[in-house]
Amino acid sequence: MAVTQETPATSGPRAATPAASGSTRRIRRRGEGLMGAAMVGPAVLLLIVFFFVPVALCFALAFTNARLISPEPAKIIGFENFSRLFGDPVFWKALRNTFYFAVVVVPLQSGFALLLALLVNARIRGVNFFRTMYFVPVVTSIVVVSILWKFMYQPDGLINHMLGALTFNVVQGTDWLNNLTAAMPAIMFMSIWQAVGFHMVIWLSGLQTIPGELYEAAELDGAGKWQQFRYITWPGLKATRTFILVTITIAALSLFAQINVMTQGGPLDRTSTVVFQAVRVGYGQQETAYASTISLVFFVLVLAVSLVQRYLTREKG
């Protein structure tokens, strides 16, 4: 995504007014600079006040021993929190789980969303209905969704009943949220279910911008459907791909709400994630500074992953 590049758009107006003299241009540019600052001003000011300052505070706290509730003021303790964090096995487990979740969910969810988009990018009757239904889970609060799915994942819950019914009792369900290996996949399944509609819509828009003539030409040349997908659809979706990749990854690495309501990080830390640890430590155990340490490490981590992703998917040439 060329977000950091100067766009050619701004060179248009100036090129179109050759009559303007040099000084007028300079004045216009200065006025433009002021105007630009004025227009971007409110957003930047709001972001500074409500984002950059608290985030800076948060990161600064990581170097102290601040607590949520304490009669004593916080002291600066340098890197102690960090050494404690890196020596904490629960943190590493949380990190591993977070990556596990992201590595599985990102491709699965993107792929499933693409499939859904292809299904609803059709001129068939009722396509609006389908589109809405697929989007409905996105629209429901995660708190409600988690409560519902907890019901369903119980040993005698709906999931197991359906599994039994659909496979004629060949496949026996398990106690999903208490099974050491099944717990995380259960959370993954639920999360994908909930968020896939959103990305479906993004893919959909990407599909609609591919010119129909390309498909016509391909048909005339005798290309089959798979080849059309591979040589027309897929390349045409490149920009969409990157956008989705970046946003799904960030969301996946930030997994928290479902864990909080459904498993509390269990069983045996198998579903604990980095953000969940940060919240538990900060609010539950009242160790604000330690939670900030986790947050800072998390930020660096996600930033690194995003940068790598953008580098790998950059426009070549």
Added chain:
Amino acid sequence: MRWHRPRPLASASVVALAAVLVLAGCGGKAPSSGGGGTSSGGELTLWTHNAGNKVELSLVQHIVDDYNATNPKAKVKLQAFPQAAYNDAVTAAATAKKLPCILDIDAPIVPNWAWAGYLVPLDLPQDLVGKQLPSTLGKWKDNLYSIGYYDAALALFARKSALDAAGLPVATIDKPWTAQQFDQGLAKLKASGKYPILFDLGTGDPTPEWWTYGYSPFLQSFGGDLIDRNSYTTASGVLNGDKALAWANWFQGLIKSKYTPAKSSSDAFADFVNGKSAMVWSGVWNATTIDKVKDGVVMPPPDFGTGPKIGGGSWQWGISSGCTNKSGALDYLKFSLQAKYLAQFANKLGLIPATDEAAAQAEGWGPNGARRFYLDESKKFAVIRPPTPGYPYITTTFAKAAQDIVAGGDPKKILDQAASNIDQNLKSNDNYGA
């Protein structure tokens, strides 16, 4: 020329911006003098945790109304919060130095807030305090910081028919089951195969405080504890000693033998009423619901070595240090502790009245009353959660340890880790002034 008239949406945005600024001014409270607790006019703010609980809220409101009627000078203003969000709300307010004058607090948190300087010691007359059940008093370092109108109690609810099938007598306060008896009974019940769940512990509730409140009494009955109550400076030996290990093995054994599910449904009592379980570990808040079960009985837990133990201490009232009218707040508290009000809580909510006087006035709580069981049980078996400012850390650590034990981890390692974490936390906080 391609100019369009400004779109309605753009105008709407500007109007909205203006609205935000105006609304933002209206949405807040009037600027108050000084720290908090009272606005001008001697108004005392009171916060309580029972938003959503119509009955309890109306009882508190009733006391407030009565007080305001007899004291036109100092008005008490009530603000209700949902229980699930209450502690966070208070902490946030404390950060902002905007605590109310009078507030209720969940008993185990009292030492933590007292240590943090949120609360002031209550200067109540001894004859008033002496009447109260000990578990309704929040003490720390020999000062009284909070006092409660009622207490709650845990109990074992069962079906008589299930007990018969298990060959177990109905346990009473004088004759509770022994550990062995309980175990044999469970085995027999399992063999009979009548119930999918034998003894529902209620592990489906994710709240950490339930895990500590509900399951540490078993630990204490075995002889272990959350922290050494002689010094309050260490958990080693009590949380990971032999007795604690015995508890952990028993606890894990219940799940391994499939007497209880690792994660019960979100509402274990509903399952019990629906016939899914033979026995359920719950509390006095289900005292009326048990009536839906035809042959339901209420019993104390088994004696695992040091006598049956249940939790103690529920919501209690205190005064914040930022209150500018502490005498008024104290006056209100004294007023609210009248027996007639305490009896109301017992009557309408079914919770244990804090004084015998109130018990006499409340229906069913007299010496032979239908509800008397809970009061006697509490008097004999209640153990309050350790009154130490380190409690928030202890409870989250213990809850996690209990969850890990239920999930099948190595009990010794889990308890050792928990004890060492608690010790480290105590050390890094200078033992919280113990």
Added chain:
Amino acid sequence: MTTLDQAQAPSRAAPAAEKTRRPGLRRAGGYLVRFLLVVFFAFPLVFMFMSSLKPDEQIFADLSSIKAFLPVGDISLANYTGVFDTVPAGRFLLNSIVITTLIVLVGLLVNSMAAFALSRMRWRGKSVVLAAIIATLVVPFETFALPLLWWVNKLPWFLFQGGQLYYTTGWLDTYRVQIFPFLANAFSIYLFYSYFQSIPTTLDEAARVDGAGWFRIYRSVVMPLAGPAIATVAILTFLPAWNSYLWPLMVVQSENLRPVMVGISYFQQLKVLWGQIMAYSTLITIPVLVMFLALQRQFIRSIASAGVKG
């Protein structure tokens, strides 16, 4: 794949012969797949709605069978009336509507202006600002919520009351604390930014020839054409604002300022009121669904430019 065939249909005039040769069976199969997916996505919501009509114990009793999705047994609206008893649902809904609408509308203004400046104007520090804005996408809210809480309490505000200008610190327990932190939104800025790039600058030039300044161009040339982007940003900011739970829980104490999601915690007392939670959840999902349906057409078309450009 059937779907691809049909995907091409909108973009070209399919020869009639081609269409009639396509077997009806394939089409039926396509419908079946789509319908199964509807069941897959909608069933928990059916469960939620059905449970909202049942008493608590029955919800749990029905859980283990197909009855969970059926309106059988003791059906009534008791939970709904109970909801209004337990919780001032009307007030919460009103608060949420007010707060969310303000966040959306003012956000549209603020973010589109910023995106306009970033995409069409030239000024010093532009790339830095753009990069910083993108970086904010990386930090989840929970991680800095506490410092924000502390910080927001230190912020000043001016009140005009009783004819006097008051200066007060602390934003807790107000509407503004639920609105201001969420007005500037990197995601929205980025969406507008991509969309604006697809609007040709020749229009700007025409306007400039007539003497229009940058703001005029923004207001009268670019924004009127950004309808689809506006719809997208509207729904994308509406959703998280409507669903906000953690922040209001921390900063709002007065009951009459609470938004809708905090209401859920009212039902979680010592004895949880499951049926009422279901009823309440059904009630609070409706406005969002309505909004989505209304914007659906615009929404889908507008994401078109966002995902693709740049």
